Amino acid sequence: MSIMNNKNVCLFSVALLTALFFSCKNIGSVAPPQPYGAIPSKPQMEWQKMEYYMFVHFGPNTFTDMEWGNGKEDPKIFNPSALDCRQWAATAKAAGMKAIIITAKHHDGFCLWPSKYSTHTVKESPWKNGKGDVLKELSAACKEYGLKFGVYLSPWDRNHPAYGTPEYNQIFANTLSEVLSNYGDVFEVWFDGANGEGPNGKRQEYDWDLFRSTVYKHQPNAVIFSDVGPGCRWIGNEAGFAGETNWSRLNVKGFAPGRSPALDTLNSGNRYGAAWVPGETDVSVRPGWFHSKATNGKVKSIDELLGIYFASVGRNSNLLLNVPADQRGLIHTNDSLRLMEVKQALGQSFEKNLAADKKAVSKTVRGNSDKYAAANLLDGDYDSYWATDDDVLTAAVEIDLRSSVDVNTVLLQEYIPLGQRVARFNIEVWNTNKNVWEQVAEATTIGYKRIIRFKTRQTNKLRLNILESLACPVLNNVGVYHLPEAYLPKEAKQQVMVNEKGDLPVAQWKILSPALSNVAEIIDGKGSSIAVSFKEAIIIDMGVENNFKGFFYVPEAKVAASNIARYNLMVSSDGKNWKALKTNAMFNNIRNNPIRQNQFFENPVKGRYIKLEPLELTNQSDKYLIAEIGLIK
Ligand code: FUL
Numbered sequence: 348m349s350i351m352n353n354k355n356v357c358l359f360s361v362a363l364l365t366a367l368f369f370s371c372k373n374i375g376s377v378a379p380p381q382p383y384g385a386i387p388s389k390p391q392m393e394w395q396k397m398e399y400y401m402f403v404h405f406g407p408n409t410f411t412d413m414e415w416g417n418g419k420e421d422p423k424i425f426n427p428s429a430l431d432c433r434q435w436a437a438t439a440k441a442a443g444m445k446a447i448i449i450t451a452k453h454h455d456g457f458c459l460w461p462s463k464y465s466t467h468t469v470k471e472s473p474w475k476n477g478k479g480d481v482l483k484e485l486s487a488a489c490k491e492y493g494l495k496f497g498v499y500l501s502p503w504d505r506n507h508p509a510y511g512t513p514e515y516n517q518i519f520a521n522t523l524s525e526v527l528s529n530y531g532d533v534f535e536v537w538f539d540g541a542n543g544e545g546p547n548g549k550r551q552e553y554d555w556d557l558f559r560s561t562v563y564k565h566q567p568n569a570v571i572f573s574d575v576g577p578g579c580r581w582i583g584n585e586a587g588f589a590g591e592t593n594w595s596r597l598n599v600k601g602f603a604p605g606r607s608p609a610l611d612t613l614n615s616g617n618r619y620g621a622a623w624v625p626g627e628t629d630v631s632v633r634p635g636w637f638h639s640k641a642t643n644g645k646v647k648s649i650d651e652l653l654g655i656y657f658a659s660v661g662r663n664s665n666l667l668l669n670v671p672a673d674q675r676g677l678i679h680t681n682d683s684l685r686l687m688e689v690k691q692a693l694g695q696s697f698e699k700n701l702a703a704d705k706k707a708v709s710k711t712v713r714g715n716s717d718k719y720a721a722a723n724l725l726d727g728d729y730d731s732y733w734a735t736d737d738d739v740l741t742a743a744v745e746i747d748l749r750s751s752v753d754v755n756t757v758l759l760q761e762y763i764p765l766g767q768r769v770a771r772f773n774i775e776v777w778n779t780n781k782n783v784w785e786q787v788a789e790a791t792t793i794g795y796k797r798i799i800r801f802k803t804r805q806t807n808k809l810r811l812n813i814l815e816s817l818a819c820p821v822l823n824n825v826g827v828y829h830l831p832e833a834y835l836p837k838e839a840k841q842q843v844m845v846n847e848k849g850d851l852p853v854a855q856w857k858i859l860s861p862a863l864s865n866v867a868e869i870i871d872g873k874g875s876s877i878a879v880s881f882k883e884a885i886i887i888d889m890g891v892e893n894n895f896k897g898f899f900y901v902p903e904a905k906v907a908a909s910n911i912a913r914y915n916l917m918v919s920s921d922g923k924n925w926k927a928l929k930t931n932a933m934f935n936n937i938r939n940n941p942i943r944q945n946q947f948f949e950n951p952v953k954g955r956y957i958k959l960e961p962l963e964l965t966n967q968s969d970k971y972l973i974a975e976i977g978l979i980k
Contacts, residue, residue, distance in 0.1 A: 375715030380734050383766035383818040385596050385623040390406030390568040391578060392764060394534065395625060395795045397733065398660050400446035401439040402595055402629060402669035405481070408637040409674055414933035416455030418505030418546060422471035425618035429656045430474070430676025438670070448497035448537055448667065449485050451526055453773035460529075464521050467506045486530035487906075490903070497535035498526055502553050502604075503542050511549025517543065517894035518786070520561045520724055527565035536562050538573040540605035542582070543935075555603055572830035575599045576609030578622035583613030584906040585795060585940040587630030588653035589664035592791040595767050596620030618817070625795070628659035631669035632682050634942045638671035641847075641945065648679045652689045653834055661814035663767075663794030668731070688836050696834055701754060702809075702827040703727070706747040711735045713819070721745075724825040732762040740816045746809045751779060755803040755835060758826035759811070761793045769793045769822075771815035774801070777808040784810055793822070800835055845943055846899045851978040855890035859922075859956075869973050876903040876974035883974055885959040892920065892955045893978065897947035900959070901936065903977035904941050911961040912937055916946070918954035928952060931962060938965040945979060 369403040387395065407413075407420040409427075415741070439447050452458050458468035459481035462516070470477040482498070489496040502519055509515040527533055538558065544550055549702055559577070562569055570578030572579035580597055582589050594616030602608055613934070616626065633642040652668075659666040670682050702725055713734040721744045723731040735742045748754075757774050771788040787801040809827060813820045853870045868877050879885070902910035913933050917925040934944045956977065961971050 358487075367376055367794055377718060380737065380765055380819055380821055381766050382711070382764075383620070384538075385430065385621060386766050387595070387623050387625070387763055389497070391625065391777040393621060394570045394579065395763070397445040397534075397665060398497070398796070399656075399666045399668070400444045400448065400497075401435070401442070402448050402499070402631075402667045403435060403672055404450045404453070404631075404636040404638075405676070406450055406453050406459060406637075406668055407455055408453065412637075412639050413643070413935065414635050414637060415933075415941075416453065416457070416505070418455045418467070420455060420457070422457065422467060423473055425472040425671075426474045427674060428674030429430065430479075430481070430484070430670040430672075432488040433491065434486040434677050435485065436492040436494055437670065438683045438686060439494055440492045441690065442683075443690045444494070444668075445498055446483065446495035446534055447489055448499055448535060449481065450501075451482055451498045451499050452504070452522070454501045454503045454505055454512075454543070456504040456541070458522070459654055460526065461524055462525055463575065464506060464518050465527070466849040482526065482530050484914065490824070491532065494532035495893065496530065496532065496535055497537065499537035499539065501539040501541065502551065502558070503539065505543070506547055508546060510545030511547045511551055513552075515551055516554040516557055520557050523558065523561045524565060525573055527562060527569075533569050535570045535578070536566070537574055538571065538604055540574045540607065542605045553604070572979045573604035575602045575604060576622065578624075578824050579627045579665070580616075580624045582626045582659070583630045585630055586906065587613045587628055587666075588658035589626050589628055589662040590615035591662065593663040593794060594620060594792060594796055595623055595625035595627055595663065595763065596617050597622055597624040598649055599624060603917055626664040627667055628655070628664045629667040629669065630655055633670070633671065636669055636671065636936070636940070638673040638679065639782050643679060643681055646685050649688050649692055650684065650837060652685065653692055654798070656689070656693065657798055657836075658798065660796060661798030663792060663797060681852070692834055696756070696830045697758075697828060698828045700828065701748055701752055702746050702825060705749055707744055707825065708746045708747070709733060709742060711739050711742040712795060717758065724822060729823060732821050734821040735819045736818050739819055740813075742813045742820055744811045744825070746810070746811070746825060747826065751805055751807045753803050753805050753829045754809065754827050756798060756800045756828040757788070757809065757811070758797070758824070758828065759793045759797045760795060760820045760822060760824035762823040766818070767792065767794050767819050768816045769813055769817045769820055770817060772811060773812050774799060775810040775812065776804045776806040777810075779805070779807060788912050800830065802835070803829070803832065844872050845874050845975050846872045846977075847899075847979075848944075849900070849980050851889075851893055851980055852897055853977065857888045857890065857911075858885070859888055860884055860886040869976050872975065874901065874904065876901075876972040878970040878972055881961060881964065881969050881971055884961070885973065887957050887976070888922065889955050889957075891952055894951055894953050895978040895980055896951045897945055897979040898912050898959075899943055899945045899975070899977050899979060900973065901933070901943045902937055902941040903972035903974060906941065907938055908941060909939055909971055910934075910965045911959075911963075911971050911973070912965045913961075913963035914960060915960040917958040917960070919956040919958070920954055925958060928943065943975075
């Protein structure tokens, strides 16, 4: 073996250095991925990071115990005895929420601020001698508590005399201008798509272009919610869940609020949608949207609310949770206690990220550069991310937890400023006894945030496999957690019972119509429904005369199922001569929120037979669904 002379040593060193130089991770010189498809605007990005905020339904309905007022309510009924928006804000803040959106004007047209453009407002009410302004108090309270402030405004107005005429569009725009220029920053404007008849029996052709431009004129950074955005979209149900697959892109061409794409499209978005319109899940903490004494005992359980959280925030959607104020103008203790319990449960669940400061490695790193290394997934910095080369659409990341621990939850985030890309992935854990990888979950989209829960496993490593991606995957965060067992998904629930205290007993009842073999199910107290021909009424013989003050109908609990929307209800003593108790009456909001409908009569009623005649269904079916019918003492 010859010994190298000085010159050779020199050449060798140069070669070594050059080799080292080229093999070395070249920080900074590798171009970042180009954005893929539609991407969020700056306000949409800020909005997405808010994740969880409060809806407050409040207005005349709070005092009439209605879900939809008809606009004829006397403004004198609006008189909260102890309204305190600071209590709402303090509650939202303590619950970990980031904002409050208030129903400034619901379908009944009543304005919670003294609008110049209506005579159906707080100034016509006795509250604070007509000098009150709920928006003023709430916007100030939000500011004080560091919360953002948002407004819900229903274009459908069952009170305004101009509704149903072309002039109304400008009036609504003026109304918007008032709300959006007098109360500081408004982060979200919530446009309800519901469009029914106004006081003249006419519907309105809405000028959405005018409404949107009015919003942006006063609040250029506001995110506009509607069925189709443009800021964010309705998730397609009021039950609190986004699709398992949930793209933040949507095709909006040809659609409008109230004329939306199919509900499952709203639920899942469009894989190749042309616009960035992320989902927002709106759901009430109680069965209805407005406060009612009857639902004080029906605030959703921790299980239900955690289920909602994981099915919304955990599926790439923001969560807008409604917590209605009561007749005092306060959030009821039952609701606020539950919110605190949920806050605590989420705190316990996510306080310790088992992957933080551990090791993440991937064989596929963009340009082999440290700038895009898998370690970025664990550094807590939102803007640093792991990415692969443009042509690498499947990839894996291994998370080394360094010691064996219990795990059951993985939280993933895509870096959505560059678009949403991942279409399918799975998660594996290392079986330390058998020395093999075992799959614990497989799912489709990730988006801004995806939380996957699985049966608890003890392991020291996990692997995330991106199995399908529309462009090179770009992820900025992976978290690994061990949730208390109580917060893991529960087995399918048993049959839901739908009876309430105060329902008349049904032991002696006979159902005279329809003549179906399973007809007894409509009085068995359980939640499963039967289908009845649209032409057939429900007729019941109670055997004896009874006194009652109302009736209830439990529809099929699925949004847009063929439930009864409009009906007649009749009573009789002999089964021949009928008296109308309700004529052409509506089950309000039953299409979107198909819960038990309690309907009360003007005066208590006596009778032996009742008849429910369907007049209109929530869809075009020739059959309607009914889970239960009964009378309220
Ligand atoms: C719906 C309305 O009809 C309900 O009353 C409620 O306000 C809900 C949030 O939006 O469209």
